[in-house]
Amino acid sequence: MKRFFGKLGIIAFAATLFVGCSEDRVSYAGPDYVMFSDSLQTIAIQNSETYYDIPVSATTACDYDRTYAVEVVDKGSNAIEGLHYELQSNSVTIKAGELASSVKIKGFYENFEDTDSLGINLRLVAPQEKIWDIYGDETKVQLVKICPFDIQRFIGYAKVTSNFFTDYMQDTEFRLVTVEQDPEKENGVIINDFFLDGMDLKISFNTQKPLEPKVEMETQAVTKLSEISGGAVLGTDMVLAVPYTGAVSYFNVCQGFALLYHTFYVEGYESAGPIGTYPTVVEWISEEEYNYLKKQGY
Numbered sequence: 001m002k003r004f005f006g007k008l009g010i011i012a013f014a015a016t017l018f019v020g021c022s023e024d025r026v027s028y029a030g031p032d033y034v035m036f037s038d039s040l041q042t043i044a045i046q047n048s049e050t051y052y053d054i055p056v057s058a059t060t061a062c063d064y065d066r067t068y069a070v071e072v073v074d075k076g077s078n079a080i081e082g083l084h085y086e087l088q089s090n091s092v093t094i095k096a097g098e099l100a101s102s103v104k105i106k107g108f109y110e111n112f113e114d115t116d117s118l119g120i121n122l123r124l125v126a127p128q129e130k131i132w133d134i135y136g137d138e139t140k141v142q143l144v145k146i147c148p149f150d151i152q153r154f155i156g157y158a159k160v161t162s163n164f165f166t167d168y169m170q171d172t173e174f175r176l177v178t179v180e181q182d183p184e185k186e187n188g189v190i191i192n193d194f195f196l197d198g199m200d201l202k203i204s205f206n207t208q209k210p211l212e213p214k215v216e217m218e219t220q221a222v223t224k225l226s227e228i229s230g231g232a233v234l235g236t237d238m239v240l241a242v243p244y245t246g247a248v249s250y251f252n253v254c255q256g257f258a259l260l261y262h263t264f265y266v267e268g269y270e271s272a273g274p275i276g277t278y279p280t281v282v283e284w285i286s287e288e289e290y291n292y293l294k295k296q297g298y
Contacts, residue, residue: 033059033132034068034094036124036139044146044210045107053102054141056092056124059132060099067093069125070103079118079143083111092124105141112145114254119143146210147253154189154205154251154258155181157290162280164195164264168228176290176298177282191282196223201241203258205251215249215258217241225266235268244277256284 037055058066069091072081079085088104095101103122112118120141124131131137161174175195182188188204195201199222206214221238228239243249244261251258263277285293 031059031132032062032130033135034066034124034126034130035132035135035137036122037100038139039136040140040142042142042144042211043105043107045109045112045143046146046148046210048106048109051088051104051106054105054122054139055100055102056094057100058094058098061097062094064096065093067091071123071125073121073123073138076121076140077119079120084108084116084118085120085143107143107145109145112143114145114147117142117144144211145254146213149187149205149207149213149253151181151187151189151205153253153256154284155179157285157287158191159283159285159293160191160194160280161283162195162278164262164276164278164280167276167278169195174298176293179282179284194222195239196227199223203249203260205258212248213251213253215251215260217243217249217260217262219243221267222264234272235266235270238267239275240265240267242274246277247279258282 035057037057041054043052056068070087071090072087081087085105085107088106092101092103105120120143122139122141124137126137156179158177158179159174160177165172165174175193177194178192179189180192182190182202182204185202185204187207188202191201191203193200201220201222202217204216206216219240219242222241223239224237225235225239226233226237241262241264244263247261249258249260258281260280260282261277262280263274265274266272
């Protein structure tokens with residue numbers, strides 16, 4: 001809520017027609033504030049060269065440059081300066097006539113673990129009368145390592161584990177599968193024998209937003225009711241996996257897995273309702289691990 005009202009205030013002040021800090025200019029009677037544009041933001045670290053912007057905003061434009069120091073607040077920060085990140089400068093300047101600038105930061109990609117999500121608290125050092133109480137003078141920056149997408153990372157061998165197995169395939173701890181590239185779909189793969197031998201699942205990886213790596217799927221038949229119910233047949237006997245819209249199916253390149261959400265129906269018997277909604281994890285493994293698990297009887 002603090003963030004919401006802060007943005008409303010910035011918009012309202014910035015929309016004033018004649019706003020200024022100089023007595024020589026026509027200005028409104030309201031206060032002159034400076035602040036980080038967001039109280040929380042997440043940055044995808046994909047290499048060690050790129051600087052990213054942390055926006056800073058002012059409610060008024062002045063006819064002179066304004067420079068403010070930027071300091072790291074130890075409390076709440078677990079990223080280490082010089083090891084995990086670097087600020088291009090410990091100050092930020094809003095140029096004359098402008099309402100915005102940015103603090104520039106880059107992360108050291110090689111020093112992040114695959115599961116790292118490190119935070120930095122930054123404080124804008126400005127005279128107290130320039131700080132808007134409702135918005136404050138700090139921002140939280142989260143640095144997340146994002147490995148470059150390569151379709152080859154998701155081709156080869158994988159383990160499939162699902163809560164569906166707990167209810168309907170109790171003898172199955174996980175399934176070992178092979179995965180091949182889908183020749184008809186960009187960034188798509190085919191998971192062979194997904195829940196049942198001879199029945200595959202096609203998925204594709206949406207890589208447009210690095211911080212929102214989504215898996216896209218269509219409704220597909222993945223097993224048979226007769227296989228999971230001791231021989232009972234209803235409808236066409238096919239169990240359909242329908243993408244569940246109540247949660248986001250996503251993938252992780254660094255860790256090599258995909259988390260899929262499906263609601264399952266019996267085809268031709270949908271009027272009876274779903275047989276359940278379950279998450280499924282597809283974890284890519286090496287050929288050596290695949291062969292070892294095969295020898296163990298999986």
